[in-house]
Amino acid sequence: MPVDVHLPTVLRSQAGGARTVSVEGATIGQVLHTLVETYPGLAGQVLTDEGTLHRFVNVYLNDDDVRYLNSLDTPVGESDEISILPAVAGGAD
């Protein structure tokens, strides 16, 4: 069951310039693994080598940050939308 995944500008070049790609998967983890298999240039930018969510990205299921749901185990349905955005942080320290 494919779901739409919206990519941030910084990652689009790794997916042929696409803003949105359609990816199969029943959980956030399955969708992201399939995404990285399909577009190997995204490897290491979305998931870590250990297969966990990279700390430099935020992944959303519709309006919710998946870290506040069940992270990679969060189930997804056909009408859901997944968004990936860079985590934006810094400071004077």
Added chain:
Amino acid sequence: MLTLPRDLLDRMIAHCLAGYPDEACGLLGGDPATGEATSLHPTRNAAASAKLYTVDPRDHLRADRAVEASGYSIIGVFHSHTHTDPYPSPTDVDQAPDPEWHYVIVSLRDTAPMTRSYRIRNGRIDEEPITVTDR
């Protein structure tokens, strides 16, 4: 070069002052091809710190959707330095998410806020001019 309408600059500084003594932050929407900012999106600082900022992830999503719906993109981020120069810290450089973005820093160290913009690519910091326009 970053082109910044005066009303956006004024709102940016006002958001930074309102967030004091914590750092304040937000995002800039605009045209990535020209570096012209067309919208300002103040966000919460999820780190709630005087020395660090984290753009609240839900505020970021909201801003991204609004900007993309208007045909533009997020082209940069701004944040305040409350007690230091308006220059990127090692933390800013390490965590710069996009080499195409404009990184704007508002220093509140002195009475008059100082605003500077930078490009950060592969760990290299280059200051760029800010052209303030009336629109």
